[in-house]
Amino acid sequence: DTAVSQTPKYLVTQMGNDKSIKCEQNLGHDTMYWYKQDSKKFLKIMFSYNNKELIINETVPNRFSPKSPDKAHLNLHINSLELGDSAVYFCASSQVSGGVGNEQFFGPGTRLTVL
Amino acid sequence: AQSVTQPDIHITVSEGASLELRCNYSYGATPYLFWYVQSPGQGLQLLLKYFSGDTLVQGIKGFEAEFKRSQSSFNLRKPSVHWSDAAEYFCAVGARGYSTLTFGKGTMLLVSP
Numbered sequence: 410d411t412a413v414s415q416t417p418k419y420l421v422t423q424m425g426n427d428k429s430i431k432c433e434q435n436l437g438h439d440t441m442y443w444y445k446q447d448s449k450k451f452l453k454i455m456f457s458y459n460n461k462e463l464i465i466n467e468t469v470p471n472r473f474s475p476k477s478p479d480k481a482h483l484n485l486h487i488n489s490l491e492l493g494d495s496a497v498y499f500c501a502s503s504q505v506s507g508g509v510g511n512e513q514f515f516g517p518g519t520r521l522t523v524l
Numbered sequence: 525a526q527s528v529t530q531p532d533i534h535i536t537v538s539e540g541a542s543l544e545l546r547c548n549y550s551y552g553a554t555p556y557l558f559w560y561v562q563s564p565g566q567g568l569q570l571l572l573k574y575f576s577g578d579t580l581v582q583g584i585k586g587f588e589a590e591f592k593r594s595q596s597s598f599n600l601r602k603p604s605v606h607w608s609d610a611a612e613y614f615c616a617v618g619a620r621g622y623s624t625l626t627f628g629k630g631t632m633l634l635v636s637p
Binding site: 413442449450451452453454457465499501511512513514515516517518 | 556558560562566567568569570573612614618619624625626627629630
C-alpha cells in the first residue's frame with residue numbers, strides 16, 4: 410500500500426543512453442512533482458504537473474522530458490545522459506485543489522549513476 | 525524569491541540530550557513551513573508542518589517546531605534524542621496552491637552514545 414512509488418530504485422547506465430524513471434501515486438492527489446537531489450543532498454524542483462498539465466518547469470535541460478499519462482502517474486524520460494545527471498531523483502505528490510497547504514508526499518527515490 | 529537557510533551542516537548530540545535544528549526562511553507571503561527527515565538511502569518523510577494558527581506545532585516521533593514570524597524562523601526541537609533519530613533533516617517553505625517546495629541544504633544529525 411505504498412503511497413508514492415518509483416521504479417527503478419537504482420539505475421546505472423552509460424553516457425549518451427536514454428532512460429526513463431516511473432512514478433505512481435495511489436493517494437488520489439492531483440499534483441505530482443520531480444525533484445533532483447545532488448551529491449551534496451541539495452533538493453531542487455524540476456517539474457510539477459497538475460491534472461496531467463505541466464505547471465512548473467524549472468531551468469532543466471530539454472533532454473529531460475516529463476510525461477503524465479494520467480493523474481496517478483508522472484514519468485521522467487532523460488535523453489543523451491551526461492555525467493552531471495548522476496543524482497537521486499525524487500517523485501512527490503500533493504493535493505492542491507481543495508487542499509490545505511500543499512503537503513507533499515515523497516517516493517523512495519531513484520539513484521541514477523551515469524558512467 | 526523564496527529561500528531557506530539551515531545554518532548547521534552537521535550537529536552531533538548525545539543520546540538522551542535535547543536537540544534544536546535551526547531554520548530561517550525568506551518568503552514574500554504567508555509561508556507554509558515543513559520539516560522532513562531523510563534516513564540514509566531513504567525518501568523524505570514529513571515530520572511536521574505549519575500552515576496557520578498555533579505557532580508551536582507537534583509532529584511525529586516526538587518532534588515539535590515553533591514558528592516565529594518576527595525572526596523568520598521555524599526551528600525543530602526534540603527533548604530527548606534517540607540513536608534512531610540520526611538522519612538528514614530538511615526544512616522547506618511553500619505556499620498554498622500551485623507551489624513547489626524550496627528546501628534548505630539540510631542538517632545532518634549525528635547521535636553519539
